[in-house]
Amino acid sequence: MGDALTVLGSRLGLAWDPANHQAYLVRHGNHPGLPLQLHAGIDLGDRILTLPLAGEERSFEFMDQEITATTMSLSGIDPTTGIHVKLTARIPFRPRDNFFSTVPVVYLDLEVKRLPSSFRWTAQYDEIVEGKLFLGFSGKGFDFHIHEPTGHIEATYNSVILRPFEEDDHRQAIRSNEETIACKDRIAILSGEWDGACVTAPFSLHKGNEGTTLSLAWCVWDQPLLNVLGKRSPFKYTQSFKNIEQVVDWSIQHANAVKENSSKVDHILSNHTLGDTTSKLLAQTLHAWLMNTWWVVRDNGQDWFTVWEGNCYFHSTVDVEYTQGPFYLAFWPELLELELNEWPFFGKDGQRVLGESGEGTLFLSHDMGVFGDSTKQYYHHEMEVEESTNYILLAYTHWRRTGRDATIKQHAQFIRQLMDFIVRCDTTGNGIPDKGCANTVDDASPAIQYGSEQVYLGVKSLAAIQAGIHILQHVGELELQAYDHFTQAALATIEEQGWLDDHYAVTLSRTMDGTVDPWTGEPQTGELLGWDAYHVYTPNGLSLLDMVGHQTGLRNDRLRRDMATATDKTLGRYGCRHTSYIDMQDKSIFIPGLASHSRKVGWISMNMLRDIAAAYRGLDLLHLAENYWSWQTTTNSQQIALFFETFYGNSLSFYPRGVAVFGYLDAAAGFVYDAVVGTKSFAPVRGSLQVPILLFADWEQGTVPMVMSSLDDGQITYRVET
The missing domain is CATH 1.50.10.10 (Glycosyltransferase)
Structure with missing residues (x-):
């Protein structure tokens, strides 16, 4: 299904639409972004297999997908060789951390391994499988080339931001002017070698072996674009980064820290007993919300x-x-x-x-x-x-x-x-x-x-x-x-x-x-x-x-x-x-x-x-999350729409409003908190419940208080574990 991962407030993200073999670069204009071919796969010599993000290239026979708050991933399996390839996009997102969460970088990791045994009923041979892993981009209007001083990839293209007509009668659809922005992004090569078209690495795998990982970090730095009350205001991240070179340096130095952060944040948000559907809604609606965010600073600070x-x-x-x-x-x-x-x-x-x-x-x-x-x-x-x-x-x-x-x-x-x-x-x-x-x-x-x-x-x-x-x-x-x-x-x-x-x-x-x-x-x-x-x-x-x-x-x-x-x-x-x-x-x-x-x-x-x-x-109506997720998969498996608000008519897509589901955790626990008078109480709606109280999470440490309920003699009891 379609998905997108975007940096909070900084207008950089990647979106993909596997059903239509398409990817997008999320920037300043309309959703889902600028059409982009994302080439991720393996070259086995006699066959080239890719994930379905780049036109009509031959895709893996079996596909799978994962979604968390800070990541999205697609994976493919070739049954004949047992080769498994997984592409993961990741953002530096840590709730309530303004600096970390707005760093304008999206990471891409492409992993390869070989299954230890046959996949389904397809016999897998014992010989070593050799090939080449590749990860790269192309697209109309894009140019990707090595930036000689640094050895990283420079991506040049034009982005568009729309401006409304001030004088319009808004009884009709709002008209807009297009403003073109010349972009020179930098894609840091964290692992792999540039071959003129893609970043590549060879692999040679026995059954059960893990191969190399290709890693990239797509970085941006923009001039002020958002017109706030008549004046264009710089992005929040420019308070910390004065140019794109500083963003690239940060992305290289903190790649492991961003991955460790994902483990902590994603675990906190999925560590509950409201079901996998709720976890998916928490992640998908967060992705849709992020895709809509702008964070800038006015000249008065x-x-x-x-x-x-x-x-x-x-x-x-x-x-x-x-x-x-x-x-x-x-x-x-x-x-x-x-x-x-x-x-x-x-x-x-x-x-x-x-x-x-x-x-x-x-x-x-x-x-x-x-x-x-x-x-x-x-x-x-x-x-x-x-x-x-x-x-x-x-x-x-x-x-x-x-x-x-x-x-x-x-x-x-x-x-x-x-x-x-x-x-x-x-x-x-x-x-x-x-x-x-x-x-x-x-x-x-x-x-x-x-x-x-x-x-x-x-x-x-x-x-x-x-x-x-x-x-x-x-x-x-x-x-x-x-x-x-x-x-x-x-x-x-x-x-x-x-x-x-x-x-x-x-x-x-x-x-x-x-x-x-x-x-x-x-x-x-x-x-x-x-x-x-x-x-x-x-x-x-x-x-x-x-x-x-x-x-x-x-x-x-x-x-x-x-x-x-x-x-x-x-x-x-x-x-x-x-x-x-x-x-x-x-x-x-x-x-x-x-x-x-x-x-x-x-x-x-x-x-x-x-x-x-x-x-x-x-x-207790929280089971209706199953119905809501059914609509999300129905729509996004046909086209990318992210959180699709409306059903049975209308077309409110890419909507941020689905993050209301974050209230399910507090509501399930019956968590009431008034900081003014210092009252805190719980009344779980179910027995055998486990939910985190996100307001008191230590996101950097990866810890959070948990409400644990049980059914004792027909009565719901609970405890809070810190």
């Missing part, structure tokens, strides 16, 4: 970290990063802190939505740029209430998980203005916003996508205002009574009007009167079909709060039943679709690269957030 929204290329879309919240809270909270300090640059005047009643308020924009520019929002429409709640919930849970209050202190006034906007979007006084309700679920029916008085946004607004009250109290803000009144009204309305016997409704409103289609700008009237359907979004606003132990006051017995019944009513082969209502009316606009309507579509990451909230309430 401020780090600027953003994550592309997959094949939409928006920078740090707030709802996407919110869905990735469990990943940041469990794995690397410092990266979330960087984004929390960036989003306030993009706040907008609440009067644009509410008129005079919005005076003094702000709401948050959807994204902070597109393609190679991080300058302003480019998405077609606002998601006013949703994105404002997302920011508050992320800021609050980051504070509680880390104990760091610098961000909430710096942005307390911004948070208060977001809270005022959310409260004033409730024009009826029932605590449920009825203005600014368009949301991220842009391929769903009107009820889910922009219905008035959504239960989804009602729960998020309730949670966000509660969280905001705690933030404002902490920083000494006064006059919070209006917020308290809002939360009390919201809680009562959701429980009294939103509950329908065995689930929460999609909306309280039963008509479209007063709503506006956010894509066309046209006012809508008439019956709101699907308002009472089963859906997966009620707990969406709760999963991050569960990780820090905040209780909204919603009834957990109802939430548990809502999740169980909605799962039953919406579950398909690859996961749960948005809602049980099947929208037969296709009135939506189709904009390539932005949105398309689908009757039964579902989003996997939204399923994951639901699974996390369910586990914290004793409902």
Whole structure:
């Protein structure tokens, strides 16, 4: 299946698509990257066999694949000779280590060995097998030659970065200008000899022998490319490396250290009992997230970290990063802190939505740029209430998980203005916003996508205002009574009007009167079909709060039943679709690269957030990872797509949002941690469970606390091993 491995924030990676015999160099432009022929295989004299990464060359008869957090590998076996070849790509990735994880180098190792016995029913002869191992590259627009002063390979080619048209009407697909970048990369030869086309080494193997290994390190160093607020900013790694020669030197000196680091990091992430499928999802979704990351430094010294929204290329879309919240809270909270300090640059005047009643308020924009520019929002429409709640919930849970209050202190006034906007979007006084309700679920029916008085946004607004009250109290803000009144009204309305016997409704409103289609700008009237359907979004606003132990006051017995019944009513082969209502009316606009309507579509990451909230309430849905992985293998075995978010329609591929699955580990352990008050608790959802607590991992040493549960006399007990 297709996969890619990319250095955090540094715009260098390798991708491959074995199904189509193709590889790619990940750089600055569109996914999956620049088409590249990767020649890796053996020359036996009478036959040349390669891994399926270079056109129509003859491939090995049997293929296999492995994936970890820091590596990806392809291997092939020739049954006649018993020769086994394995190609491994590796990156220097160590969570919470800014320097190590951004070094712009990708390693490639090609190993050869001979099996000790026959493979399947093909007889293997006893004579020595002799041949040549080779590893190299070619491709249209690429030139590979020896850099004479160093003896390493120089790769020259043109890369493209896209720039949006500032003046565009974004009701159509976003147009772009192409900017060409002349690249001169360096590929260090760590082992092997250059023969003018490839790096090679001979082998002569008896049965059971291991042969030589070819090793390369692809290094880059780029000038500033990302436009941040009107000025191009240099990559984070340029603080440590002044030129490509320094990167090459580091890659040679630290090759063994990078390999040792992989063993430690990969072991921590796979050392659990949630199954191999979960391990694969942890690795694959991390690879997709890495492929979208940019990390630069502004001229004022401020780090600027953003994550592309997959094949939409928006920078740090707030709802996407919110869905990735469990990943940041469990794995690397410092990266979330960087984004929390960036989003306030993009706040907008609440009067644009509410008129005079919005005076003094702000709401948050959807994204902070597109393609190679991080300058302003480019998405077609606002998601006013949703994105404002997302920011508050992320800021609050980051504070509680880390104990760091610098961000909430710096942005307390911004948070208060977001809270005022959310409260004033409730024009009826029932605590449920009825203005600014368009949301991220842009391929769903009107009820889910922009219905008035959504239960989804009602729960998020309730949670966000509660969280905001705690933030404002902490920083000494006064006059919070209006917020308290809002939360009390919201809680009562959701429980009294939103509950329908065995689930929460999609909306309280039963008509479209007063709503506006956010894509066309046209006012809508008439019956709101699907308002009472089963859906997966009620707990969406709760999963991050569960990780820090905040209780909204919603009834957990109802939430548990809502999740169980909605799962039953919406579950398909690859996961749960948005809602049980099947929208037969296709009135939506189709904009390539932005949105398309689908009757039964579902989003996997939204399923994951639901699974996390369910586990914290004793409902074990973590087995559904099997369904999600089935979709990933189905798509990526036909074309490279990495984490493919959407099923049954739409095309959100190369998406970063799947890293929500990192929250499974904490959720399975029922791990709740509030660093502000120092509380830490566990409530495993299963017996016979073993999961690491990533927040307290020592990644450099390769150690992590483990939660071990067991079933004793019908009761789940646990211990924590450090």
